[in-house]
Amino acid sequence: MSGAASETKRAALARRVEKIVANTPVFDIHTHLYDPAFKELLLWGIEELLVYHYLVAEAFRYLDVPYEQFWPLSRTRQAELIWNALFVQHSPVSEACRGVLTTLNLLELDARKRDLPALRRWFAKQNVEKHVTRCLELAKVERICMTNSPFDDLERPVWEKGFRRDERFVAALRVDPLLLAWNDTARRLVEWGYEVGAALSAPVISEARRFLSDWTKRIQAKYLMVSLPPDFRFPDVNGCAQLIEKAVLPHCREFGLPFALMLGVKRAVNPALRLAGDGVGLADLQSVQNLCAGFPENKFLVTALPRENQHELCVLARKFRNLHVFGCWWFTNVPHVVEEMTRMRLELIGLSVTPQHSDARVLDQLVYKWAHFREILSRVLTDKYAALSRAGWEPTTAEIQRDVKDLFGGAFEGFCQAR
Numbered sequence: 001m002s003g004a005a006s007e008t009k010r011a012a013l014a015r016r017v018e019k020i021v022a023n024t025p026v027f028d029i030h031t032h033l034y035d036p037a038f039k040e041l042l043l044w045g046i047e048e049l050l051v052y053h054y055l056v057a058e059a060f061r062y063l064d065v066p067y068e069q070f071w072p073l074s075r076t077r078q079a080e081l082i083w084n085a086l087f088v089q090h091s092p093v094s095e096a097c098r099g100v101l102t103t104l105n106l107l108e109l110d111a112r113k114r115d116l117p118a119l120r121r122w123f124a125k126q127n128v129e130k131h132v133t134r135c136l137e138l139a140k141v142e143r144i145c146m147t148n149s150p151f152d153d154l155e156r157p158v159w160e161k162g163f164r165r166d167e168r169f170v171a172a173l174r175v176d177p178l179l180l181a182w183n184d185t186a187r188r189l190v191e192w193g194y195e196v197g198a199a200l201s202a203p204v205i206s207e208a209r210r211f212l213s214d215w216t217k218r219i220q221a222k223y224l225m226v227s228l229p230p231d232f233r234f235p236d237v238n239g240c241a242q243l244i245e246k247a248v249l250p251h252c253r254e255f256g257l258p259f260a261l262m263l264g265v266k267r268a269v270n271p272a273l274r275l276a277g278d279g280v281g282l283a284d285l286q287s288v289q290n291l292c293a294g295f296p297e298n299k300f301l302v303t304a305l306p307r308e309n310q311h312e313l314c315v316l317a318r319k320f321r322n323l324h325v326f327g328c329w330w331f332t333n334v335p336h337v338v339e340e341m342t343r344m345r346l347e348l349i350g351l352s353v354t355p356q357h358s359d360a361r362v363l364d365q366l367v368y369k370w371a372h373f374r375e376i377l378s379r380v381l382t383d384k385y386a387a388l389s390r391a392g393w394e395p396t397t398a399e400i401q402r403d404v405k406d407l408f409g410g411a412f413e414g415f416c417q418a419r
């Protein structure tokens with residue numbers, strides 16, 4: 001084929017892939033968004049977009065206000081300081097800043113005048129129910145996994161009281177305090193009627209399992225989840241490893257649910273930054289191997305924060321089919337790393353992966369997180385299909401659609417359903 005002909009062919013393939021990627025709905029498998037029934041727990045709008053902890057960390061690179069003077073300020077004032085530091089006094093080139101602009105742009109707001117009050121006026125006029133639907137439609141997100149914690153004092157009463165579920169919002173049971181702060185958590189479980197104590201005796205474990213069962217049923221959890229620090233090891237004699245082995249894993253087996261691990265978060269590297277103060281540290285994937293090999297009847301959803309863990313994690317996924325790799329989040333959710341990780345994952349584990357989740361904490365972020373990822377995925381897939389075509393394999397439109405569906409939640413659903 002002549003150079004010109006092969007360029008035309010590639011351009012046609014790129015358009016075909018882009019169109020399919022743009023139109024395939026997503027199941028966003030990990031977010032911090034809430035069913036609208038949780039009212040003010042569902043964050044949305046320009047103030048929240050600006051005080052997102054990713055932006056807070058970046059703004060403090062420029063701000064000279066002491067941390068302890070920043071936090072008592074109103075959200076409006078915090079948002080103004082961040083807007084000025086990150087959008088007015090410097091060009092907003094970081095991924096988190098660009099994200100705000102992509103969102104505004106797709107919501108058809110004009111940010112060119114740098115007019116924050118005008119943006120605020122627009123958001124003030126929105127109705128939250130309609131805004132949820134609008135953001136989901138713009139992001140082409142069909143369903144969302146929330147992060148649901150019985151240990152959250154604002155969230156727990158809503159579940160206890162009961163409400164009519166919005167089918168677009170699926171629950172996931174977050175268990176960090178149970179695994180990482182057992183002594184404090186045990187006291188709370190006692191208050192809630194579970195007969196537990198500090199020592200992890202057999203009756204205590206069985207009460208911990210009763211707690212997990214009650215909450216799994218109450219919220220209809222799709223999976224259980226924890227975020228673990230770099231020094232997490234399994235097996236181990238400490239409470240965390242013991243509770244995983246004796247309570248969480250048997251519980252997951254009983255209910256046929258995956259256990260999701262978010263690895264490599266070094267908590268409170270700078271506590272003065274609060275939610276923005278966590279860092280990253282290499283995770284020990286030998287522990288993931290021990291879990292996957294030692295508990296073949298359990299299913300593990302795993303994502304790692306350090307870039308340096310990604311290759312080893314893909315290799316592990318080649319060895320264990322009870323391991324499903326997902327997402328590029330927080331410090332890995334920057335375009336060049338997302339692209340590198342997505343290419344590496346497809347090259348090592350094909351389409352049996354969920355390459356992205358949004359980790360959105362603010363509803364409107366869905367719009368940019370998925371727009372940015374779709375752009376990268378289109379590029380990566382076009383390259384892959386073009387390479388197949390050079391090898392004499394022409395993927396049909398239906399095949400491309402099938403593949404994208406898998407990457408956007410189909411492979412995840414298949415993994416959850418497998419016994």
Ligand code: RAT
Pocket residue numbers: 032227262329330359361
């Ligand atoms: O990406 C984030 O916003 C982090 O703060 C965490 O939410 C992380 O994703 C987690 O769920 O622990």
Ligand code: ZN
Pocket residue numbers: 030031032359
């Ligand atoms: Zn998260």
